[in-house]
Amino acid sequence: MPYSPLLVKPMREELTAVGFQELMTAADVDRWINEGGSGTSFLVINSVCGCAAGMARPGVRLALDNDKKPARLATVFAGQDVDATAQARAKIPDVPPSSPSMALFKDGELVYFVPRHRIEGRGPEDVAADLKGAFDEYCG
């Protein structure tokens, strides 16, 4: 059962405040993916989970303070925007679902993925360091 929209609003805003586009429907996800073309796109599967998402969002924000970063940023909210999340996961069918998690695409291909277990128990700085490494490698 989804949490109250009031509860998750600040969790959404942690990402939208730094430029993430919220994908609320499956059609939103399709449109965002199809519009990607060449270049880099970063998708965060947000979640309420306190032990991981509470570190994921600040980690993402820190990671964007980097010379190289993805051209496009978007997010779906697991457990809230159910259809959008399912559609996002369908775009990476070889990857087991977990949330929070993060996917970096280059030229439409998945090049880097952070599953939930790589976030759990780590601080935002550690999460950001991993992401900055990926941004440096894949983003222009």
Place this chain on the structure above:
Amino acid sequence: MGTFHQNKHELHGITVVVDTDGPEIYVGRCDDIDDGRVILVDVDVHRDGDGGRSKDDYVRRAAQLGVWKKHDHLVLDRGRVTSVRRLGDV
């Protein structure tokens, strides 16, 4: 650092690898550990040698992207558990 739910084990909420004294090895999110049980949710299980993969092969693969769950909830006899470690540490 897990989520600090009162009366839960410190690994509550963390994805762990639970090895046993038998052929089975489990990856799932720890709900709780007490004197007699290891309680997991969203659990995958691998048997040593299945698919040509050893326990170590399975864990290395799981550490890359995660696992596809086979069970929503499992309770393991702690007496058969030989180790519990974070998948994120693999």
